[in-house]
Amino acid sequence: MRFYEYESRRIVESAGIPVTEYGFCRTADEARAAAERIGGPTVIKSQVLTGGRMKAGGVKFADSPEEAASHAEEILQLEISGHMPVGVLVDPKAEVEQEYYAAVLWDGRAKRPMMLFSDMGGIDIEEVAEQHPDHVGRGHLSNLHPVPDFRAKEVVAAAGGLTGRELTRATPILARLAQLQRDYDMTLAEINPLARLSDGSFVALDAHMEMEDEAVPRQTKKLAKLEIEVDEPRELYEPSDFERNVKAIDEADHRGVIQGKDHGFDGNLGLVIGAGGGSLTLTDAVRSQGGRPANYAEIGGNPSVAKAKGLAMEVLKKEGVEKIAVMMSIVSNTRVDIVARGVIKACLALGKDPAETITVFRIPGAWEEEGAKILGKYGIEFKDRSTSMWEAAGEAVQKVQGAG
Amino acid sequence: MSILLGEDFTFIVQGITGREAVNLTKECLDYGSKVVGGVTPGRKGREVHGVPVFDTVAQAVDNHGSEIDGSVVTVPPAFTKDAVIESIENGIKLIVVVTERIPRRDVAEMVELANLRGARIIGPNCLGLIVPGVCKMGGIGGPASDAAKAYERGRIGVMSRSGGMTTEISSTLTAAGLGVSTAISIGGDAIIGSTYAELMPLYEEDEETEAIVIYTEPGGRMEAELVDWREQSGSRLPIVAFMAGKFMDEEEMKGMSFGHAGTIVEGAEDSATEKIKRLEDAGIPVVERIDEIPGAVKEKLGVAA
Amino acid sequence: MARTSEQHGVFIRVDVDEQVRGDAELAAKLEEVCPVDIYANADGKVEVVERNLDECILCNLCVEAAPPGGVVVKKLYDGTELRR
Secondary structure, three states, X not given: OEOOHHHHHHHHHHOOOOEOOOEEEOOHHHHHHHHHHHOOOEEEEEOOOOOOOOOOOOEEEEOOHHHHHHHHHHHHOOOEOOEOOOOEEEEEXXXXXXXXXXEEEEEOOOOEEEEEEEOOOOOOHHHHHHHOHHHEEEEEOOOOOOOOHHHHHHHHHOOOOOOHHHHHHHHHHHHHHHHHHHHOOEEEEEEXXXXXXXXXXXXXXXXXXXXXXXXXXXXXXXXXXXXXXXXXXXXXXXXXXXXXXXXXXXXXXXXXXXXXXXXXXXXXXXXXXXXXXXXXXXXXXHHHOOOOEOOEEEEEOOOOHHHHHHHHHHHHHOOOOOEEEEEXXXXXXXXXXXXXXHHHHHHHHOOOOHHHHEXXXXXXXXXXXXXXXXXXXXXXXXXXXXXXXHHHHHHHHHHHHHHO | OOOOOOOOOEEEEEOOOOHHHHHHHHHHHHHOOEEEEEEOOOOOOOEEOOEEEEOOHHHHHHHHOOOOXXXXXXXXXXXXXXXXXXXXXXXXXXEEEOOOOOOHHHHHHHHHHHHHOOOEEEOOOOOEEEEOOOEEEOOOOOOHHHXXXXXXXXXXEEEEOOHHHHHHHHHHHHHOOOOEEEEEEOOOOOOOOOOHHHHHHHHHHXXXXXXXXXXXXXXXXXXXXXXXXXXXXXXOOOEEEEEOOHHHHOHHHOOOOOOOOOOXXXXXXXXXXXXXXXXXXOOOOEEOOHHHHHHHHHHHHOOOO | OOOOOOOOOOOEEEEEOXXXXXXXXXXXXXXHHOOOOOEEEEOOEEEEOHHHXXXXXXXXXXXXXXXXXXXXXXXXXXXXEEOO
C-alpha cells in the first residue's frame, strides 16, 4: 500500500521523528493560511502517488502566502502521469546545513530488516552506494529482539565517519525509523532527505513509506488514528472495467480464486489460464510464439462453475476478443470438469459456439476424464499432459492468426 | 535416499479441521504418509479420516509417544506464526507452511526462530514436498492417484516457487524417464523458510540426486544466492532452470504485480532478464520451454536424449 | 448476433421421484447434504434449485440420502446417471 507524502509525514511524526511545520491543504485558501502560519518562503508540493512531480511542475517555491495560494491553485489542477492530486503539501523552505539519507527496508536474502544511513542525502542512494560506499552505513536487525539503539548508532557511525552531535542526534531518528518499520509492517520506510538545520536539529524533509499489502488488515485501526483511509484506491493506474468486474465476481463467491489484468495488454487472444506459475509460463509461451494476449488471468483453488464462467465471460466481452485459450499447468485441486463447464457456459451465454470460440483446452489433472467427456460433447478436443504448455499456447496462437 | 522425508517420517496437520486440511490429510494418508495427529484448538477428541485431533501440539506429541518429525500448517494468516512457533517449541524439525498472505514480519520471525532451534521451514504459500512412492507432505500433486501419475521415483531434485509448476515439471521429468528424487514447492512469498541455496546442500549429500531443476520468477535475489553458493561449494550437481514471467520486463508491465507475493520487481537486479543472464553466466542453462527441461538435463548428465 | 442468456441445467439434470418429493424428512436431508445447494426444502417438499444444477460436483450424497431410485443425477453430456 502506497502513501501520499502528507500521510507519510503523519506516520513518521507519530513515531517520534521530527517533521517540518507542514500543512496539508486541499484548497488555495488553505494553502494561503498554511503559508501565513509558517511565515517565510514555502514549497508547494503536489500530493499524488506517482513520482516525477518536480519535472511535471508539481513542486513550486513561494515567497509569500499569496504566491503560495496561486501555486496551490495551479498545482491542484495539474494532472501528473494520469493522476490528479488529492491536495498539496505546504512546507517551510528549510535552511539546510546538510542532507542525510535514512531508510529501513527488508533484505530478502538475509531475511531481516536492514537499516541504511548516508551523510550524502537528497540524491539517489543507489548511486551513492556505488560511488561512495564508505558514506553508506548498513546494519541488520534481528526479528526476535527489540530494536537496539546501538545498532542504529553503528550504522550512522559507518556513514562517512559521523561522530559528535551529528551521531548522537541522528541515532535516535534511525532507531525510531526502524521501530516504525516494524510497528507498521513497512516494506520501505525512507526519509530522504533527513536535514540538519542551522541550529543543529534534525528534521525529516521528505518521507516515503510503503506498507506490505498483506499487513494492511491488521494496520487499519492504527492508520485510522492518523486519519489515513485504507479504502481509498491507491493504484498506480486506474483499474479497467474488465479488472473491476473480475474482482467483483471473485469477491462475491468464496469458492476458488480468479484474477484478471489487462493493463498494458491489447491483443486479440483471450486467456483463461492458471494457476499462478502456470499463468506466467503460459503468457510467456503465447507471446514467444507471436501471439497477442488480450489479458492476463489466474484461476486457482477450487472455483465454482459460476466463477470459471464469470472469468471466461469477462474475457470474451473484451473488445477485439473473439477467441480464448483455456490452459493451465497440471491441476491438483482445481477440477478440470468444473472449469470445462464454466468456459462452455460462458460461450453459450454469449451466443457463441464453444468449439469455435475455445481455441485450445489444455488442463491436465484432477477429474480430467470427466472434463474430456464434457468437452467432447461440444466438439472441443481435450488436450492432456502429453501436449506441453508451450505446444498448447502455440496451437491457440495459430488458430487465432488463422482466423484473422 | 531422497532428502528430508523417509518411510518412517511422521507428521501432524495443524488446522486439520479446515476444508483444505481435511482434503490434504486424506490425500497424504492415501499416499501412505504417516499422518499421526492433527491440531485444531477446541476440537480435541474429533477425528479427521481416522486421524486424532488435539487442542495442542504437545498433546499430539504425547499421544504419539515419541518425537514427531514434521507438521503441515494450514492455519489462517493471523494465527500462523503462533502455530509454527508452537511446533518449533515442541521439537518439530520440519514445518511446511501452506498458508498464504502472512505478513513478512511474522514469516521472518518464524524463520529466525527455526534457525535458532535447528528446525526447517518450507514455505509459506507452498504446497509442500514429496518423495515419490515414499511420502507426500502437503497438497502437492493432489489425490494419491494423481500424484502417482505425475511423480515417479528417479534422479532429479526439483525446487519450485510455484506449487502447480512443481507438478508440471515433475510430470515432464517422469514422462522422460528421469523421475524425481525429491520435489519441493518452496513457496511464492518474498521471504521463505528455505531458498534454493539453503536446500542444495541436502541434495548434494543425497546419492540418489544427480541433477537439479529449478522453476523461478522475477523478484527476489535467490538466483544470486544460488550462484554464489555453487561457486563456494564446488557442487557436483548440474542445474537446469526455467524462468517464468519474462513478459514482466516489458515497459508496459513495469510496476504491475503478477503471480505470487514474492514476484515483485524492486530493481533491475531482480528482473527476469538480469536473472537469466546471471544464471547462464554461472553455467546454469535457462530453457525457454518446460518441455525442453528433460533434454537439457540429459545433456548435463551426459545421457542420450 | 450476440444474445446473452442464462441457461441452467446444461450439464446436469436431477430427477426426483414423485413418490419421495413430498417426504419432509428427505427434503430437509437433501437441503442439508448437498454442498452446492441444488436442493431446497420448500415446506416439506423437495425443490430443485435450477440455477445451481450445473454446480453439481457428483458427490453422490443426495443419491445416498434418498431411497433407491428416489433421486437420480443425470450427466447430460454423456447420458450416464448416478443412481442407487
